[in-house]
Amino acid sequence: MNVKWRLGMFFIAGACFLFFYLIAARNLPPWGHYPGPYGDVISSLAVYQRHATDVVNAIDYDYRGFDTLGEEFILFTSIIGVMLLLRDPKPRGGTAESDEGLSKTVKVSAGGLFGITLIFGLYICTHGQLTPGGGFQGGVIVATAFMLVYIAENLRRFKAIASHPLMEVLEALGAALYALVGVSALAVGLPFLTNWIPLGTTGDVFSSGTIAIISASVGLEVATGFILLSYTYLQDIVSGREE
Amino acid sequence: MLAFHLIPYAVAAWLFLCGLYGIVTSGHLVHTVISLVVLQTSTYVLLLAVGFRWGAVAPVFADISPGVVTVDPVVQALMLTDVVVEATVVALLLAMVVKVHEKAGTLSPDDLRMMRG
Amino acid sequence: MTTAPALPVAVPMLCAAFLAAVRKWLPRFFIDLVAVLAALFNLVLCLWLLHVSWSKSIVYWFGNWFPRGHMVVGIGFVIDPMGATLAVVAAFLTLLGLIYSSNSMESGKNHYQPLMLIFLAAMTGFCFTADLFNLFVFFELMSTAAFALCGLKTEEPSPLQGAFNFAVTNTVGAFFTLTGIGILYGATGALNMAQMGMLLGSRHDSLALTACLFIITGFLIKAAVFPFHFWLPDAHSVAPTPVCVLFSGLMVELGLFAILRVTSVIFGSSFAGAHDPLRSSFLVLGGTTAVWGGMMSFAEHHLKRVLAFSTISHSGLMLFAMGVGTPKAIAGWLIYVCGHAAVKSGLFFTAGILLHRLRTMSEPALFARGKGLKFTAVLWFLGGCGLAALPPFATSIGEDMVSQAKHGSLELACTAFFLVSGILTGGAVFRVFMRVFCGWGDRGPSDRAAQVDELPEMNEEHRTIPFRIFAPAAACVLAGIGLTFLPDLDSMLLDAAKRVLDRAGYIATVYAAPQNAGMAVGHHGLKIGTMIAHGIIAVACAWLLASWAVFHRSIPRRLRWPSHMEGSMRWVRQLQSGQPADYVAWAMAGVAALGGALFLMK
Numbered sequence: 025m026n027v028k029w030r031l032g033m034f035f036i037a038g039a040c041f042l043f044f045y046l047i048a049a050r051n052l053p054p055w056g057h058y059p060g061p062y063g064d065v066i067s068s069l070a071v072y073q074r075h076a077t078d079v080v081n082a083i084d085y086d087y088r089g090f091d092t093l094g095e096e097f098i099l100f101t102s103i104i105g106v107m108l109l110l111r112d113p114k115p116r117g118g119t120a121e122s123d124e125g126l127s128k129t130v131k132v133s134a135g136g137l138f139g140i141t142l143i144f145g146l147y148i149c150t151h152g153q154l155t156p157g158g159g160f161q162g163g164v165i166v167a168t169a170f171m172l173v174y175i176a177e178n179l180r181r182f183k184a185i186a187s188h189p190l191m192e193v194l195e196a197l198g199a200a201l202y203a204l205v206g207v208s209a210l211a212v213g214l215p216f217l218t219n220w221i222p223l224g225t226t227g228d229v230f231s232s233g234t235i236a237i238i239s240a241s242v243g244l245e246v247a248t249g250f251i252l253l254s255y256t257y258l259q260d261i262v263s264g265r266e267e
Numbered sequence: 268m269l270a271f272h273l274i275p276y277a278v279a280a281w282l283f284l285c286g287l288y289g290i291v292t293s294g295h296l297v298h299t300v301i302s303l304v305v306l307q308t309s310t311y312v313l314l315l316a317v318g319f320r321w322g323a324v325a326p327v328f329a330d331i332s333p334g335v336v337t338v339d340p341v342v343q344a345l346m347l348t349d350v351v352v353e354a355t356v357v358a359l360l361l362a363m364v365v366k367v368h369e370k371a372g373t374l375s376p377d378d379l380r381m382m383r384g
Numbered sequence: 385m386t387t388a389p390a391l392p393v394a395v396p397m398l399c400a401a402f403l404a405a406v407r408k409w410l411p412r413f414f415i416d417l418v419a420v421l422a423a424l425f426n427l428v429l430c431l432w433l434l435h436v437s438w439s440k441s442i443v444y445w446f447g448n449w450f451p452r453g454h455m456v457v458g459i460g461f462v463i464d465p466m467g468a469t470l471a472v473v474a475a476f477l478t479l480l481g482l483i484y485s486s487n488s489m490e491s492g493k494n495h496y497q498p499l500m501l502i503f504l505a506a507m508t509g510f511c512f513t514a515d516l517f518n519l520f521v522f523f524e525l526m527s528t529a530a531f532a533l534c535g536l537k538t539e540e541p542s543p544l545q546g547a548f549n550f551a552v553t554n555t556v557g558a559f560f561t562l563t564g565i566g567i568l569y570g571a572t573g574a575l576n577m578a579q580m581g582m583l584l585g586s587r588h589d590s591l592a593l594t595a596c597l598f599i600i601t602g603f604l605i606k607a608a609v610f611p612f613h614f615w616l617p618d619a620h621s622v623a624p625t626p627v628c629v630l631f632s633g634l635m636v637e638l639g640l641f642a643i644l645r646v647t648s649v650i651f652g653s654s655f656a657g658a659h660d661p662l663r664s665s666f667l668v669l670g671g672t673t674a675v676w677g678g679m680m681s682f683a684e685h686h687l688k689r690v691l692a693f694s695t696i697s698h699s700g701l702m703l704f705a706m707g708v709g710t711p712k713a714i715a716g717w718l719i720y721v722c723g724h725a726a727v728k729s730g731l732f733f734t735a736g737i738l739l740h741r742l743r744t745m746s747e748p749a750l751f752a753r754g755k756g757l758k759f760t761a762v763l764w765f766l767g768g769c770g771l772a773a774l775p776p777f778a779t780s781i782g783e784d785m786v787s788q789a790k791h792g793s794l795e796l797a798c799t800a801f802f803l804v805s806g807i808l809t810g811g812a813v814f815r816v817f818m819r820v821f822c823g824w825g826d827r828g829p830s831d832r833a834a835q836v837d838e839l840p841e842m843n844e845e846h847r848t849i850p851f852r853i854f855a856p857a858a859a860c861v862l863a864g865i866g867l868t869f870l871p872d873l874d875s876m877l878l879d880a881a882k883r884v885l886d887r888a889g890y891i892a893t894v895y896a897a898p899q900n901a902g903m904a905v906g907h908h909g910l911k912i913g914t915m916i917a918h919g920i921i922a923v924a925c926a927w928l929l930a931s932w933a934v935f936h937r938s939i940p941r942r943l944r945w946p947s948h949m950e951g952s953m954r955w956v957r958q959l960q961s962g963q964p965a966d967y968v969a970w971a972m973a974g975v976a977a978l979g980g981a982l983f984l985m986k
Contacts, residue, residue, distance in 0.1 A: 034292075046273060046277065049273050049276035058317070058339050062339070070328075071328050080326055080327070080347060098355070099355045110365065155329050164351060249355070253358055257358075
């Protein structure tokens, strides 16, 4: 279609879109005066019902845990999809890729940051039920720590970690663990994904029952998933550059 | 003060339109994918605006006592998982783009004529 | 009932994770076996859930978060007969697809089977859920698995481009839907569909209209309604056969099901009334899509694109049925969906047989090469009859019920659209039958899209067609006929339809409130005579159209218009440009037009 026609269509339709959006927004409650009730009900209940101080993660892994299971599997599916699409990297012609390009300062700093980032990521993963964080965010930080290995060293060292056969197993395990926690509730006669483990004391790391377990399993899945993702891309791009 | 209350929704609508404009006028497949990310951020702005409360605190009771007025935790929970998940969906789309470039040698939609009806 | 409703979603997901973990070490046969067993488990379980849900819809609260007073705290499933039926269709088609591809189709190093299982889990959850954001999450999961499956064959650039167009268009739709959900959440403060319906009430202001518009946009894109349909032929011409089966057989129809669910539960009270702008828009959009899809179907020469456009045409008919909106029309919609799923899947599997034996999907290249494949020819011919709604195919029952739903001019329009769609799409299938299986006429015009040559999906050659490839095609066609003979079919369909449209009953189920005594379930007298007459007229005209196109050289020049239609229509076909920018521009125009109609007819 002619580019002018396309743009014309876009501007007219865009103006209509803006119009619909804004007159709908006029009828929303005024900005900054959220009326509830869903958020308020959960805010007031979460600490008492689940001994979790981070209400957002309590919603994510308990009240609306089934949604998060679906979202985690979207992540899992996308990573399978990327591995599927990039499954035949072009054959590498030359020798192992050189270490040139990054300065010594960058490499040493990256190496030094690896440990701190990893610990920080694990902290975020395991303290999701207490403070903002949780599996998704912590997992990304842990994956970033391993990306620092690639920057500090070279692709060969990163490959030794990322292409280890255990990596895919751990990723699938992280995804499966979430569903298995749900099935465990079925085994004790409760509906799927019920938080049936003893809830512990509010404020402890080992509190809020299955929320902590689910958060940890999501962290495992996201971390290994992003490492696999990065490795799949790097393998494809770096091998391409060798041509 | 009605216009003031419309500000976040206007921002969300504008972002949405910017993303759509990027897709509609795109000359490069990666540009199309990144425009999708802009569309995504528009929905986040909308969700967060809907749940906001003046003078309220974050819905984390680690250091405050329960009963204090907080903003809506539900929209934050919805958004949280969405951010990480959509990042991987974008990764999937970029993997398609990488493969297209590898097989067809070009990233311009105008030059990719295989799907012409 | 604390275990069963969660399993159809949880078990395929667990199996997919397991298969993804062991894919490198276990033999292909074992992985295929686990996948087939998981799909079979789903089929049996969903049939059982269907059986239980007839008397009373099953309600299930995840995490044991049942509602507190009026506030719904958690996510719930409400399994009613229509949702359970669609879940059964999903499991059936996935099972057949996995059998078709077992041990032979290129599986991308065993990534394919986990993706199919996740696709199945997502479709099942989509049918059952009672929570609007959960619906969106399963919509996204379904879409992501679909994108990955569509781009399975990475040896050529065209599958990737088709998958990319599909992905961009559907993701834009998903974000439209999320915007609508956000606006609706801001207005009602809840995410459960029943609670939102209660809180929204009969509010008919610009907020309700805009939220409805945005939410159904994403689903209309998924349902491939004109002008949101441009992605579907691209995706179908490059996806592997079992994936095409799932797309055409169910994924597109699930978009329509979501519209039905959302408009009846959430906006049921808001849009009630004699002059309903939404229903009228559905009638117009549905009719346009039916005709457009039919015309484009006849103009194509790539077998899978012919079938893809016929899916678009039939999707238009289904939207038209939703536009009529009465319980009888929705009952007709349900049986038409099931019948169409069976027939279309049979046609796609048959096309897969041709691809397996003859290594191409291009009609000119296949000319007369199908002469030896007798059973395949029979299946293809029967599929064409099914598309033209010939009794005893279940599609004919659907047509009859929808036509009889509202008498008067709507009945005439209905019959007309069904006939036109049946003649055009059936004609396209018959034309292919004549050229490929009978070798009549000549090769016919070729075009660029037909040359998108599919790489063979299987990596071996056989002299005979293996059973596992032939069986799914035959099973689908037989199912398309067998559905007609289910006992008490019409009262079952009417019951399912009334349950879906019964907003008060749905809300009462969610809140476990005592419901009104079951409504009297009517019976529908099938006008068998009319059905047979319509069917025979459609098949005869389709055959005539096909032979007109095939034997165009023997016809005087002045009367050659069908072959002109087949060969030219260039300006219309150029709209299918293969560029996602065009598709998104058209989708925006569609949103603007639909919104304009809703607001002007308020």
